[in-house]
Amino acid sequence: MSKAQDPFYIVKEEIQESIDKLQSSFHRWERIRPENEQRVRLTKELFTNCESIEWQVDELDKAISVAARDPSLYGIDEVELENRRRWTSSARTQVGNVKKAVVAGKENGNSASAMHRELMRLPDRSNMYTVEDNDDFISSESDRQMLLIRQQDEELDELSASVERIGGVGLTIHEELLAQEKIIDDLGNEMDSTTNRLDFVQKKVAMVMKKASATGQCMMISFLLGLFIILFILVFFT
Numbered sequence: 001m002s003k004a005q006d007p008f009y010i011v012k013e014e015i016q017e018s019i020d021k022l023q024s025s026f027h028r029w030e031r032i033r034p035e036n037e038q039r040v041r042l043t044k045e046l047f048t049n050c051e052s053i054e055w056q057v058d059e060l061d062k063a064i065s066v067a068a069r070d071p072s073l074y075g076i077d078e079v080e081l082e083n084r085r086r087w088t089s090s091a092r093t094q095v096g097n098v099k100k101a102v103v104a105g106k107e108n109g110n111s112a113s114a115m116h117r118e119l120m121r122l123p124d125r126s127n128m129y130t131v132e133d134n135d136d137f138i139s140s141e142s143d144r145q146m147l148l149i150r151q152q153d154e155e156l157d158e159l160s161a162s163v164e165r166i167g168g169v170g171l172t173i174h175e176e177l178l179a180q181e182k183i184i185d186d187l188g189n190e191m192d193s194t195t196n197r198l199d200f201v202q203k204k205v206a207m208v209m210k211k212a213s214a215t216g217q218c219m220m221i222s223f224l225l226g227l228f229i230i231l232f233i234l235v236f237f238t
Helices: 007-030 037-069 078-121 131-211 214-237
Strands: none
Touching: 007 037, 007 078, 007 131, 037 078, 037 131, 131 214
16 A cells, blocks of 8 residues: 555644644744733643644554554554654654643743733833824734634634544544455355365265275266366356
């Protein structure tokens, strides 16, 4: 099975895209001040994406464990299995690092937010901004936040579609395994039936050989040989 048709590589590509988007969101999160409301929303989004990717990697690990029971059945070897395990381990580490950094940043952000609130309570002595400047700033900030919210909604929609595709691939793998198991069972039953028929014919030949004379034996051997060839053709070519 080529890599383009292997379900593992299809799911791997989906997960890698999700990890790339996660890291992009994380870098954007790092540039936002802790007291900004946008950072709070982005923090929740990062946690949600981390949990989703971790679940996908866990499901991929389960599929690798199933393939490891009989690698030849899936056309892979131990080297390929080890490469797949190494990739899932690397993916889990990348997600874990982002998750740890967000947790640490969230704790530091809570302290910074408290300090910011205390500073906001102090009287404004500088009077550096006019009312018009404040209105322009609020308007631009609101527009920027609305744009970021739309981008987040699009990313969540893409993530949802990826999860649905991965679920479909998992169902396809499950159905393929069931079909292969049925084929193997049918082949075993057919072999048992054929073996029983051959044993029956051999016993009949032995009984006839004991009872027949030399001339009769030759005729009987020819007859039974022809009968055996006919049975062989009927069993294996029909």
